[in-house]
Amino acid sequence: MTVEIIDHLMLGWREAGTWQNLSYCFLGVTLGNLLGVLPGVGSVAAVSILLPVTYHVPPATGLIMLAGLYYGAVYGAVTGAILLNIPHTVSAIECLDGYPMARQGRAGVALFMTTMASLCGSTVGIVVLALFAPPLAAVALTFRSPEYFALVVLGMTGAAVLARGSPIKSFVSVIIGMLIGLAGIDVTSGVARFTFGFTNLLDGIGIGVIAMGLFGVSEIMINAGIVMSPAIQPSSISWRSLLPTREEWSLSWRAILRGTGIGAGLGLLPGAGPVLASIMGYAIEKQVARDPGRFGHGAIEGVVAPEAAANAACQTGFVPTLTLGIPADPIMAVMLAALTVKGISAGPDFITTHPDLFWGLVVSFIIGNVLLVIWHVPFIGLWVRLLTIPFQLLFPAVLVFMCIGVYSIQQSPMDVLMMLIFGGVGYVMRLLRFAPAPLLIGLVLGPAMEQHLRRSLIVSHGDPMIFLQRPVSATILAAAAAVLLWTLYKSFGSVAAPKPVEHGVSQKTGQPNE
């Protein structure tokens, strides 16, 4: 077993350790960190902007870069949350205690401890990924259409229920995403669906176009009219200010471990991404704390636990994404699409047919996390200084990259207009408090759901009981039903459930991405 792991890691190093892949890993984590730190650019939009680049490089290189962008953004986002109170996708919950810490002059400590928390969460996450993905893939090899149908149902239920805001609205988002996913020629019958006579819709709408519109354009439309100014002087983050006191350290390490455990576990579930992990990490810290009253006023556990959880979930989220083909969050959905373009489909045989790709990715995670710690401890001042770039200069630049990026996918100006349309859709959704993230999950899973439903019913001669007669699919469907019932119970049973407090920028920018 141990020898096997070493062999695998050696294989991964041969893939990830090439100069090209190392430099794309560096590029990915650095850009991810940059875009995570900067306000107004969601990480989904960031991943989508770089999606076209993956068409020009080998699959491993592209995947390493996109993945680096993904966990790099998780590392970076917390900087903005602590210093500017910016609720980014994954770091929204860290604003609650991180920003008060910054206002008490403890920003340096918060930044240093979150980096340690990220490192711990990621490391454990990577170990879980390396240990659990191969056996899970082996189990998943026995799965047939009914099991996949059940998994897709679970993934979508999870995505809808766990998103922030009203579950009914999130279900609407999921279903609209599924319907958009069906647009184009139906593979089974050859009928063109939802194309309304436009020939350029026959191949469906690219996920990059939709993601950049929904997350990038709408985010900019909302934020462009706001003047944001940093509340912190870059010079106040000195080397010395990074070091925690003995008391802060002793409060933190247990919180980091708890957060890591929660995140690593949740990440394994299809449909539960880092956002949920960070919220759960926060909730549990508040539960176990001796004095919950400190939370919201700069409790360090409330910053480090969600951060550890988010990073752990970020890494273990690759388990369901790669072995089952069920993305844990919208960014994973974009990554799966990038693989599909290369003719590689994620699923139970992914690890056995592309061991170099899988283990290369695992090793690149290790390299990327080391890079991120280097970026965040000695160079923290650099990122803090970045926050002083005025947003009014930032968003036109982001728009330029999105527009050219979208155009370059198919060399089509129509795609740029399509992105604008989805920007409008995203803007309206935000105004009406619909979470856009479930839409992207529905988009990827919708066509899969139809396929598996069709095949299952052909096998069973039209008998829907097939889903309940097969033990695995029945169990998964029962889990989905349990999640659903729990949500119903929560939304109708206890109205007094504590809602995450939104304050500062979040009120002006509307809902955070998820």
Added chain:
Amino acid sequence: MSPAALRDTDVIGGVLTVGVAAGVLIESSGYGYGTVLRMGPGYFPTVLGILLLGLGLALTARGLQRQSEPIALPQLRPVVLIAAAIILFAVTLTTFGLAPAIMLLVVVSAYASPVPRPLVIGLLGVGLTVFAYVVFVRLLSLHLDLLRW
């Protein structure tokens, strides 16, 4: 119906959802439902349309019963300027080339900010044009002219 209900995010969202569901049901009725054994192209969209209809009605009912949150008034200036900037980019890119398209995109969108600074915006446009040309046209060999007429 009270005026507050008309501005409620649940009510507006619910009504819009019902509208989308109706559109989906009408559109997919032309595809052919098939049977459960041999699902036609219209089967699955119809099921989704019915679910969407139910959710939309539930949302509307909930909003009418207990108001959730009034809709925030959209800020017209940034929305219109950013939309215009993207449309201008899409129209000019292949007809006039990369440089005019990027300059228009940057200048028009930058005025979405409440405090635009013309000189800085101009410099930003030039810098981004050079950067985009080097990265996308030279390095990623995207077929685009810098300027054409």
